[in-house]
Amino acid sequence: MESSPLISAGLPVALFIIMIGIGMTLTLRDFRLVAVYPKGLIIGTFAQILAMPLFAFILASLLGLAPAIAVGLVIIAACPGGTTSNLFVLLSRGNIALSIVLTVSASLITIVTLPLFTNLALQFYAGESESISLPVGRTVAMLVGIVLLPVTVGMIVRTKAPDLAHRAENAVSIFGGLVLVVLVAGLMWSARDQLWSLLQQAGPATLLLNLSGIFLGLLAGRAGGLSQRESMAVAVELGIKNSTIALLVTLTLLESSTMSIPAAVYGVLMFPVGFLLAAYGRRVIPAPASAPGG
Numbered sequence: 001m002e003s004s005p006l007i008s009a010g011l012p013v014a015l016f017i018i019m020i021g022i023g024m025t026l027t028l029r030d031f032r033l034v035a036v037y038p039k040g041l042i043i044g045t046f047a048q049i050l051a052m053p054l055f056a057f058i059l060a061s062l063l064g065l066a067p068a069i070a071v072g073l074v075i076i077a078a079c080p081g082g083t084t085s086n087l088f089v090l091l092s093r094g095n096i097a098l099s100i101v102l103t104v105s106a107s108l109i110t111i112v113t114l115p116l117f118t119n120l121a122l123q124f125y126a127g128e129s130e131s132i133s134l135p136v137g138r139t140v141a142m143l144v145g146i147v148l149l150p151v152t153v154g155m156i157v158r159t160k161a162p163d164l165a166h167r168a169e170n171a172v173s174i175f176g177g178l179v180l181v182v183l184v185a186g187l188m189w190s191a192r193d194q195l196w197s198l199l200q201q202a203g204p205a206t207l208l209l210n211l212s213g214i215f216l217g218l219l220a221g222r223a224g225g226l227s228q229r230e231s232m233a234v235a236v237e238l239g240i241k242n243s244t245i246a247l248l249v250t251l252t253l254l255e256s257s258t259m260s261i262p263a264a265v266y267g268v269l270m271f272p273v274g275f276l277l278a279a280y281g282r283r284v285i286p287a288p289a290s291a292p293g294g
Helices: 005-023 028-036 039-063 067-077 083-091 096-126 136-160 162-190 195-223 228-239 243-253 261-284
Strands: none
Touching (some): 083 096, 083 228, 096 228, 096 243, 195 228, 195 261, 228 261, 243 261
């Protein structure tokens, strides 16, 4: 399932602009609170790195998936949240600072854990093992270029022009929502000839994995004493995966189009589920009170 040039070229630019806007909603105090009260970071990272792959193994066994599909399901489960997860957290009124820290930390940890879970799944389901390694430089560059740099720019704008930053908050949410709609439409169009076949092969498993991650995030957050906004951030990070990394592993490193099916299907299904989660968040979480200068 290939993305169109509009998506491959336009999405990074749109995300960069969105992340600047997200940065305008943040202050250093937000990140300082994550560091001083790291419970949300610990719970989210543990669930992201260990619990989600475990769920994938359980689902693959319960559903009796074909070996290649099972391996692909474990791979997408072991991937971190993507940059679009930060946008969904914004739309759902979750804790954006926690979401960003979780995205960065999980992406860096995944450089080590994703190859381990991939090889474990290959041995368990396919009876073979591959030497898998992720491009460290490319991963770090992506995090810096699409997450850290624009967020820093946005935070500087908030410091220098707080009134402008305050007025931009609603515009960022609207623009972000439109970008996601275009992205979903583009993904659906690019897979229009294969969509039904892909959904039949991996739809139930990927949808269950997605819903399990969201439910786990909300449940673990509340059980761990996190606030509504922190719990929502954890839930979104577990539900909105970086399917691009999964496709990189399955198509480029493992050279298996069949193993890539769960990642491709997950990359489509997670968006409508994400919109429903955002609608739920906006219904149950009060809008944050933000003063122009705050």
